[in-house]
Amino acid sequence: MGIHLSNIAFNDYLEKLSEKYRIFAPIVKEGKGKFAETNVVGYGEIKTLEEIEIDKKSYFSPKEIFYPIRETLFYFTDNKIEVPKFEEKPLVIFVRPCDLNGVRKLDTIFLRNGEAVDFYYKRRRDLVKFVMMECTEGFDTCFCVSMGSNEAHDYDAAIRFEDGSVSLKIVDDALMVENLDGQENIDFEPEFIKENKVKVNIPDVDKVTKETFNNEIWKEYTSRCIACGRCNTSCITCSCFTMQDVSLSDDNRIGERRRVWTGCHVNGFSDMAGGHSFRDKNGERMRFKTMHKINDFYKRFDEHMCVGCGRCDDVCPEYISFSKCINKLNEIVKEDSANE
C-alpha cells in the first residue's frame, strides 16, 4: 500500500512532519566543495522537497547526523561528573538503500559488539526514522550490487520522486500525518538497482591467508596514500573514535571528556605510549581497512561491512580506488589458492 502526492501536497506533508521531527536530506552546500567556489552535496536540514538533491550522491554519509563528529561525553566540575542534557527532537533522514544497510553495520558495532551498549549512540539512534529514497540508477563509483546492499527493507518509509509528484510508502505509523489534501491511494513498492558499472569480486573469507596479508600489493599504497583519512570520514560504516580530554582551567577542575571521529588511515591511530606503534606504513593501513571492510567484519558478524557506496573512491585525493583494490585482492587470493 502506498500513497501518491503532488509535490505541493508532499511539501504539506513535510511541513506537518516537521512539527514533530527535524528532517535531514542530501542538499547542495554552496562553496563547500573540493575546489574553491565549488559545491558539495552533504546532509542538511530541509523544509521542502525542492531542497533535496536527488540527482547526485552525497559526498558525506548521513552518519554524522546521529553519530556526531565530536560529542561531549561528560562535563566535570570539581570531581562532579555531568552528562550533557539531551532534549533533541526526533529525526527523519532521507537515505539511499546502501546507507540504510550501512546504518545496520554501525548499529552492530555500537549496540552489539561486546556486552556494553553505547549510551550516546543509542540515545540519538532511537530518535531516527529513515525514509529510503528509491535508487535504481546509481552513480559511477557505486558497487552496491556486488556487496548485496542495493536492496534494503528495514525502512520506516520509502519514497519515489517522480515528475511533479512522489509515491510514498509509510511503514511506521509514526510518520503518518492526518488529512493530506489530494492524497491518492496506490500500490507502491520501491525498486532497486540491479547492476552497477563497477563490479567487485570478494575473495572467500576462508581463502584469505597470512600470505594475503603479506602480499606485495599493499606496498603500492604506501607511496600513494597520504593518510588524510577522508576515506574513513566519508564512509557510512566507519565507526572509530578517540577520547579527548579538555581542561578549561589551569588546575584541571573544570573541563570535559569528548570523543571525536578517527580512522585507521590516520597517523597515530594505533600508536601506544612508550613508542610502540603498529601499521606505520600507509600500505599496511590500506590492508587493514580493506580486510576490515570485506573480511574481518564478516568473520565476526556474518555480513560484510562495506556497502559499496563508493564514497571512498569519490573523496580520495590520490585517486585510490577501493573497488579496484578489492578486485586486485581477489586476483591474488585466486592465484595463491591455485598455487597450493
Added chain:
Amino acid sequence: MNNPYLPQAYKILEIRKETAIDYTFKVAFQGNVIGGQFMEISIPGVGEAPISICNFDKTSLEMTIRRVGRLTDKIFNLQAGDSLFMRGPYGNGFDTNIFKNKDVAFIAGGTGLAPIRKTIDHFMTGIDETKILEVLVGFKSPSDRLFIDDLDRWSKFGNVTVTVDKGDDTWQGETGLITTHIGKLDLSNVKEKIAVVVGPPIMMKFTTLELIKNGFKEENIWVSFERKMSCGIGKCGHCKIDETYICLDGPVFNYIKAKTLID
C-alpha cells in the same frame, strides 16, 4: 540506560614506590575481578588509559603504573586520600583452571609482570595447586625490578628466577635476556608444561619462539597483549587486530590464536 563511559571516583588508599618510574596505587574498590583484567583509569581533563590490575581483594585493587606521559605524570602527583577515576574491570583475564595441577612457567618481561602478578600469587599462596611452579622474570637493570618483596616471598614456594639485561656492581643474580634462560626451566615434562608469556612485543615474540624450540606445545602457551585502547568496550576500534578486539576477546590469548593475529 547504563552509561558505560562514566568513570567513578575511587579513593587512593596507599601508594608504593616500586622503581623511580613505577608506582603501585592501591585503590578502594569492591566488585568482581579476574587476574589479568584491566581498568580504564583517568583524571578528567587530562586523559584516560588502560592499566592492568596487578592485585586485588574484597575491598581494594592495585595497579602498577609507569610514568610515561601526560596522564601518568599527573597520576604520579596524586597522594593517598585523593581520588582516581576508574571504570571497569574489562577484558577476559586469566582462567586459573588452565593452570590447576599442571606444570607451569610464568615468564614476564618488565612491566609484563603486573598483569600476571595476581595469578602467580594465587598459586604461590596455595589457593589452588600447580604441579611445578616456575617464575622467570627479566628486567633491564637491577633498579628496574618490580614487586621485589613478592619475588622474595614466592621464591620460598616455587622456583623463581630474576634476570637483568645488565647487572651493576652489587648485582649477584642472573644476567642475560629471558630467552637465554628458557633452557634452564624444568623441561622434564615439556609436552604438558604450560607457559605464560607477557612483556613488550619483541620479548613475547622471541620468548614464544624459544619455548617452541624447546619443545613446548603451541596450545600450552598463553600471552597477554597490549594495544592502543580508547574505550575498553569494543566500540572505538583502536585495539582491533583482524576480527579480534583485544579489549573484548583478550587481552589474554592462547598462542594458537595469538600467532594468527597480524597487526
